[in-house]
Amino acid sequence: MSIPRLLVVDDDPEIRSMLTQFFQQNGFIALPAATEDQVHGHLKSGRIDLILLDVMLGDENGVEICARLRREQDVPIIFVSALSADHQRMAGYEVGADDYIAKPFNPQLLLARVRAVMQRARRTPSLAYRRRIRTFRFGGWVYDGKRDEVHAPDGYQVSLSQRETALLKVLLANPHIPLTRDEIAAALDVTGSGDKPEAQGRAIDVLVGRLRSKIEANPKDPQMLRTARGVGYVFACDVAVEDEA
Amino acid sequence: MSIPRLLVVDDDPEIRSMLTQFFQQNGFIALPAATEDQVHGHLKSGRIDLILLDVMLGDENGVEICARLRREQDVPIIFVSALSADHQRMAGYEVGADDYIAKPFNPQLLLARVRAVMQRARRTPSLAYRRRIRTFRFGGWVYDGKRDEVHAPDGYQVSLSQRETALLKVLLANPHIPLTRDEIAAALDVTGSGDKPEAQGRAIDVLVGRLRSKIEANPKDPQMLRTARGVGYVFACDVAVEDEA
DNA sequence: AGATCAACGTAACATGCTGTAACAAAGCGC
DNA sequence: GCGCTTTGTTACAGCATGTTACGTTGATCT
Numbered sequence A, B: 001m002s003i004p005r006l007l008v009v010d011d012d013p014e015i016r017s018m019l020t021q022f023f024q025q026n027g028f029i030a031l032p033a034a035t036e037d038q039v040h041g042h043l044k045s046g047r048i049d050l051i052l053l054d055v056m057l058g059d060e061n062g063v064e065i066c067a068r069l070r071r072e073q074d075v076p077i078i079f080v081s082a083l084s085a086d087h088q089r090m091a092g093y094e095v096g097a098d099d100y101i102a103k104p105f106n107p108q109l110l111l112a113r114v115r116a117v118m119q120r121a122r123r124t125p126s127l128a129y130r131r132r133i134r135t136f137r138f139g140g141w142v143y144d145g146k147r148d149e150v151h152a153p154d155g156y157q158v159s160l161s162q163r164e165t166a167l168l169k170v171l172l173a174n175p176h177i178p179l180t181r182d183e184i185a186a187a188l189d190v191t192g193s194g195d196k197p198e199a200q201g202r203a204i205d206v207l208v209g210r211l212r213s214k215i216e217a218n219p220k221d222p223q224m225l226r227t228a229r230g231v232g233y234v235f236a237c238d239v240a241v242e243d244e245a
Numbered sequence C: 001a002g003a004t005c006a007a008c009g010t011a012a013c014a015t016g017c018t019g020t021a022a023c024a025a026a027g028c029g030c
Numbered sequence D: 001g002c003g004c005t006t007t008g009t010t011a012c013a014g015c016a017t018g019t020t021a022c023g024t025t026g027a028t029c030t
Helices: A013-025 A036-045 A062-072 A084-090 A107-123 A162-173 A181-191 A203-215 B013-025 B036-045 B062-072 B084-090 B107-123 B162-173 B181-191 B203-215
Strands: A005-009 A029-033 A050-054 A077-081 A099-102 A134-138 A141-144 A149-151 A225-228 A232-235 A240-243 B005-009 B029-033 B050-054 B077-081 B099-102 B133-138 B141-144 B149-151 B225-228 B232-235 B240-244
Touching: A005 A013, A005 A036, A013 A029, A029 A036, A036 A062, A050 A062, A050 A107, A062 A077, A134 A162, A141 A162, A162 A181, A162 A203, A162 A232, A181 A203, A181 A232, A203 A225, A203 A232, B005 B013, B005 B036, B013 B029, B029 B036, B036 B062, B050 B062, B050 B107, B062 B077, B133 B162, B141 B162, B162 B181, B162 B203, B162 B232, B181 B203, B181 B232, B203 B225, B203 B232
Parallel strands: A005 A029, A005 A050, A050 A077, A077 A099, B005 B029, B005 B050, B050 B077, B077 B099
Antiparallel strands: A134 A141, A134 A240, A141 A149, A225 A232, B133 B141, B133 B240, B141 B149, B225 B232
């Protein structure tokens, strides 16, 4: 392979040039971009091997940009977030980013991550089919990311609806962290159309209730999917994660 | 890992420079900070591996600062308190500090604690996933921190509301120490939103009454949850604590 | 002792949040 | 089109929590 070409997308000029220079000094061809339009321009005009994308691009939501890029072209994307709180939360969003890195980052770690993602991208036949495949184990239960199935402690398979599965995945990605209804709704909508910004009645409550009825031994006294009164919901259960392929 | 970078937060210039110099002589990069703003500045501008935070920062409450920092970024925090009474009290506050150290401290002990916390932080994937899990035993009763349940001496499970449980935990963390209503209220709010600074009627009294009615054999003549007339309430009962994983 | 007053206990009420059944709308396969 | 599933909406009931009001207790002074 020739010299890897990398696109640095950030609206802060300082960070942008800092990152660009850093990668150039480390043997990459690094191109700066400040807006989504510029990104599209670069993608059309030449080969790009990887995109470093800031989560907060001005008032634009990086998550949505990522989803759009993914729909359009098959480029590995690494998210860069200012807050590690975002960072954790990102894991729940099914936007298909290949990795997440929180600022401030250790330069060596950043390089390692970038190389790892590019390695992986090279090995994998078609990026478009790639997603984060992860298997979660929690209190006897298993969510098998490969088959997108949920198995009860007794081994039987439980059938969850799409929405219920999505909710479960958001929760599994954020164990012990209280999530507000808005945050959950945002995470769920990213997979879909992504254009329902505000409040939507009690949809989340009902969804939570339905999921409880399927995965809680005693739905009236939930042990895992607890409610955080005045806040939202928490997944109060330790979760083991296995990344696959 | 490179040289560890440490932030010393204290509003007393003397202690601040004393600590800073001490750590610098022991191979750390130690940065002084006097206010929360300065802390945020340092966090934004560069890597910080650990924060040493004074409990009393002027009139600001260190506990709340800690909670805010935790929400924002994932840095290990060690509390430093002037009074060991505070020290004990801290244990009840669920702020997620990684350790507590009382002044005056043994320099070697301090170093050891700092190194231990940094070790732990390195091993642990994400600090935010960590919580203090503790089980308390008091006069036949058991509070099981893992399941967040309370069991009566006869083995039956007692159902406490969230608020009642929170109150119980504050009391258990401070046995034999009279707590004022303000202190209790502060401790209870830290877990929540953290933005109800002042007096709130008789809420604490009523809450105490409700807890008594559930855990006292004879609520009219409380043996554990005693009132300290003119002060507040005391948990007059020996408590055994077990920390878990 | 008795009077007095502040602190405390608690029942009753007010409010807000949550769980959920029932219904409606939308999507899907046949 | 028809039946089935999924998902969102609404309405109502129940619970958790804070507030108020009033009776009781306990300390202090005379």
